[in-house]
Every structure is written in C-alpha cells, then in structure tokens.
Amino acid sequence: MKKWLKTILFPLLALFLVACGNSQKKAPNENETTVETTQAADQTTVAEQEADKDKKDSSKEEAANEDEEGQEKEEKSSGQASAEGEEGTASLKVYVKDELKAEFTVENIGGVSVLDAMSATDLEFNFNEEQGIIDVIDGVENDYQPNTWMYLYNGQYAELGVISQKLQDGDEIEWYYGTIDDLPVNIIPAE
Numbered sequence: 001m002k003k004w005l006k007t008i009l010f011p012l013l014a015l016f017l018v019a020c021g022n023s024q025k026k027a028p029n030e031n032e033t034t035v036e037t038t039q040a041a042d043q044t045t046v047a048e049q050e051a052d053k054d055k056k057d058s059s060k061e062e063a064a065n066e067d068e069e070g071q072e073k074e075e076k077s078s079g080q081a082s083a084e085g086e087e088g089t090a091s092l093k094v095y096v097k098d099e100l101k102a103e104f105t106v107e108n109i110g111g112v113s114v115l116d117a118m119s120a121t122d123l124e125f126n127f128n129e130e131q132g133i134i135d136v137i138d139g140v141e142n143d144y145q146p147n148t149w150m151y152l153y154n155g156q157y158a159e160l161g162v163i164s165q166k167l168q169d170g171d172e173i174e175w176y177y178g179t180i181d182d183l184p185v186n187i188i189p190a191e
Helices: 002-024 030-077 114-120
Strands: 078-082 089-096 099-107 125-128 133-137 148-153 172-178
Touching: 078 114, 089 114, 133 148, 133 172
Parallel strands: 078 099, 089 172
Antiparallel strands: 089 099, 125 133, 148 172
C-alpha cells in the first residue's frame, strides 16, 4: 500500500509545487497591462501606417504607369509615317463609334495600297487574307453583329479592297467601326 500511496502522492506534490511556484510570480498590475497594450497598439498603428504608405506608393506607381501607357497610346494614335512609294501624302484616320481614335499623316504613298499605308503606321491591325479584309484595328475586332470595319476613300464608300486601292497625293482614308448607319455618308443614293 505504501507504493500505491507514493505513486499517487509524488505526482500530486509535484503538481502542487509547480502551481505554488507560478503563484509566487508577480501578477502584472493594471498600469503595466495598459502600457503593454498601448505599446502593442502603437506597433499595430505603425505597421498599418507602413502598409498604407506602401499602398499609396504602389497606387502612385500604377498611376504613373497608366499615364505612360496613355502617352504611348496617344503617340501611337497620331503621328507621321512613311510608306515606300512615290512622293505624296495621305491622311489616315480611325474612328470607333464616331470617336476619333487615331490619326496619321503618311508620306511617300504614291502608288502604294491602303494596306501598305496602314503597315507604315504604328497601328496594330489584322488583315484577314482569306476574306481580304481588315478585321481588327487596335484591338477592336469585327463582330459582324452588326459592327464591322469599313473605310471611306476620299469621303466616299470605298469600292475597292485594301490591296486593290492605290493611293495618290492628298488621299484621305477614314476607317469606321460600327454599322453602315455610323458612316458619315450615305452609301445608297436616296430615291
């Protein structure tokens, strides 16, 4: 029985001593708790301020990048270019739903096609060889429901395609994205 008593009492005694040892530690008074809480709150506030500063800095960087992209797009959407033809100058404009998106003056266009003049500019476009049409200009793609790319040649609906239409000095090419009704001219004579 002594062994049984020792087996139970020693662990209880050890537990009691550990508990008493913890109770001898000084409990923090109210002022110390407030100071610790205030310091923790100050550290959190500093961290929040640094995070806000980082957010503001990244927002400024994003805004600067957007400004640079906008300036690049502006530079891209207007300017001068040179085709590899004979002397002469033509103007090339791109409209999306009646809004001018790009404007170029193309030099050396004598005898070159509309497609060649467009290639001389910084316009991003896709010429669909299978259909013989331009189906994308600056990321705006034909949807054929009912919007599509159409061009006017010297203020009139173009009768020839972009490869067949050869340019001369003073020609004006105006690309329109939209429907026939969006063109600034009637292509069907009024009766």
